[in-house]
Amino acid sequence: MRLDELDFAFPEELIAQRPAEPRDACRLLVVETGSGAFSHRVFRDLDTLLRPGDVLVINESRVLPARVWARKDTGGRVELLFLRNATPPAGSHGRGDVASRNDTAEVWEVLARPSSRLRAGMRLSIADDAGVTLEEPLGDGRWEVSQQGPSDVLGMLEQHGAMPLPPYIQTPLEDPGEYQTVYATVPGSAAAPTAGLHFTSDLLSHLGAIGVQVERVSLHVGVDTFRPVNAERVEEHQIHTETYHVEREVVERLDQARAEGRRLVAVGTTAVRVLETIYRNSEGGGKAKEPRTGATDVFITPGYRFRAVDALITNFHLPRTSLLALVMAFGGVEIVRRAYQEAVERRYRFFSFGDAMLITSGNVPEKGPS
Secondary structure, three states: EEHHHHOOOOHHHHHHOOOOOOOOHOEEEEEEEOOOOEEEEEEEHHHHHHEEEEEEEEEEEOOOEEEEEEEOOOEEEEEEEEEEEEEOOOOOOOOOOOOOOOOOOOEEEEEEEOOOOOOOOOOEEEEEEEEEEEEEEEOOOOOEEEOOOOOOOOHHHHHHHOOOOOOOOOOOOHHHHOOOOOOOOOEOOOOOOHHHHHOHHHHHHHHOOOEEEEEEHHHHOOHHHEEEEOEEEHHHHOOEEEEEEHHHHHHHHHHHHOOOOOOEEEEHHHHHHHOOOOOHOOOOOOOOOOOOEEEEEEOOOOOOOOOOOOEEEEEEOOOOOOOOOOHHHOOOOHHHHHHHHHHOOOOOOOOOOEEEEEEEOOOOOOOOOO
């Protein structure tokens, strides 16, 4: 796939600055890949679009207040985005031999801006009693750092961090919870799994009442959310790993649903990555063969053969991103390009707080009376 195939034009005023109120009142563009037909709904219409027996797979990862501002000894300011806990297992010495490393300190991967003048061994102060030491550069502005201070990193972030909103959102949040899904429980993401932001607790309860099975997985959103694809051949882009976990009981229920021919409906590209990772070596309705916990580097581009996902709920993504490549792989390049053009023409709202799409190969029922 050529990089320019991930481009599309849109007016900046379509970038959503706030979530819909209520969340499930956002618009929903339904894309039926078999016929190429589009229909226009609202998100709460999922109760007419999903079927009893469908399995809705949601990502319960919780966004950390992962953005902090630190100072060098010289007084220079550095923005740090905490991406993931990289603390070596007990008994392991980890990577590098930086003398400053404390064997009891947490080690994290961060994205530092600006990073050109940072050096290994440099200490960055976040508060009077909190900071980090730069241990090892990882490339692309990423560093491995060790924690300094009495509290753990999560405690430090809760006290001193801010929500890592994308740079295109210029309006401050009235409530940090606006950038969390209503079902977020497992801390670890550096950005929200945004397709899930449209769900309300009432909508989830209603879907369960009509026979839709809701299953939770976790994948902690990492650095690739912030990295555009820059390789001219999209497949040559180097994607970083993201950690995931699925409970044993959840895998057993997913296996059963697949064996019974029921649809797995992924909420967002993160849920897709989890499902396609654990089922990557499974055919048809076969059981998951990959580990329930680990780090995934699955990179889904057009031409990929999906093993697990039958329908996808997703947002409208930024141009030239791996997220858009995944959506095109699932829905078809030309169909998704037409869908984005349709969304622009009909003034849908774009990106993290924007509207949503449901992509399915099945026939979409006509909307009944409201």
